[in-house]
Amino acid sequence: MKLHHNPASPFVRTVMVLAHELNIADQIEEIDTGVFLPDRVNEGVASDNPLGKIPALITDHGSVLYDSRVICEYLCHHAGNKELLPDEPVSRFRILTLQSLAIGLMDAGVSRRYETAVRPEEKRWPEWVARQHVRMEAGLDDLENNWADELASANVGSIAAAAVLAYFDFRYGDIDWRDARPRLAAFYQDFAQRPSMVATQLPA
Ligand SMILES: N[C@@H](CCC(=O)N[C@@H](CS)C(=O)NCC(=O)O)C(=O)O
Incomplete structure (x- = not known):
């Protein structure tokens, strides 16, 4: 999996903390956005997420997932974990x-x-x-x-x-x-x- 990533983003951090809790962080390759500003399009991010926002996750099947909520749900599903987001x-x-x-x-x-x-x-x-x-x-x-x-x-x-x-x-x-x-x-x-x-x- 690949994740459009910037270490200062709290949305990205949520996803990465979850990945560590699920023991799958090593399956995620971080794609650094570099300088990331709200008044211009970051072409690297926008090529995967039309909204130009991070986080955006590219799965091993080539699907692009955003935003952080959907990525969190996907990571729990991918890891087969029902504790961090229970079904009940x-x-x-x-x-x-x-x-x-x-x-x-x-x-x-x-x-x-x-x-x-x-x-x-x-x-x-x-x-x-x-x-x-x-x-x-x-x-x-x-x-x-x-x-x-x-x-x-x-x-x-x-x-x-x-x-x-x-x-x-x-x-x-x-x-x-x-x-x-x-x-x-x-x-x-x-x-x-x-x-x-x-x-x-x-x-x-
Ligand atoms: N609802 C989104 C919000 C993501 C978001 O706003 N990310 C910020 C970075 S902290 C961003 O991409 N800002 C760029 C922009 O607004 O153009 C989520 O939960 O992932």
């Missing part, structure tokens, strides 16, 4: 919703980063940035208050949650998300020690 419907849809919550936080954090770090200063929209901040805080509160059972084990939801918390530390060191969120802080402290997280560190 109550757990399954809770875990998938946790994954969507984490992906929504990634969307807010990544698009806010594009606005504040990439977009020319005179074109920035402070109210929009503030809206992303509100979304991030609300999502973090929800992770703190409503997901203890799902965060207690490794699954596609808790992996995505850990990936977005790591991304917030990486890009938003000034937001103290741990403050007043002791359960989430404890979850991340433990989860970050897992070999899958250690093997997929963000760039310094």
Whole structure:
């Protein structure tokens, strides 16, 4: 398998942490996007994903899969694993919703980063940035208050949650998300020690 990859992407990291948890990371060849910016087409990525976004996975059968949700489901299927994304419907849809919550936080954090770090200063929209901040805080509160059972084990939801918390530390060191969120802080402290997280560190 081949994966369009950039180490700073929390979506890519989710996929790679999952691959390590499934013991299939060595089956994935990473295709580095190189410099990857939201205001231009990366031809290498776009030749496989018309949306020009990462992650995109090319399977050994030559199919292209995106986005991160579909890739996670495929990797569990490929590895024959029914624990990280169980069939039992109550757990399954809770875990998938946790994954969507984490992906929504990634969307807010990544698009806010594009606005504040990439977009020319005179074109920035402070109210929009503030809206992303509100979304991030609300999502973090929800992770703190409503997901203890799902965060207690490794699954596609808790992996995505850990990936977005790591991304917030990486890009938003000034937001103290741990403050007043002791359960989430404890979850991340433990989860970050897992070999899958250690093997997929963000760039310094
Ligand atoms: N919904 C997608 C989002 C992926 C995404 O936004 N990836 C970012 C990188 S972190 C990207 O490709 N941005 C390029 C762009 O927006 O043009 C997923 O879950 O995989």
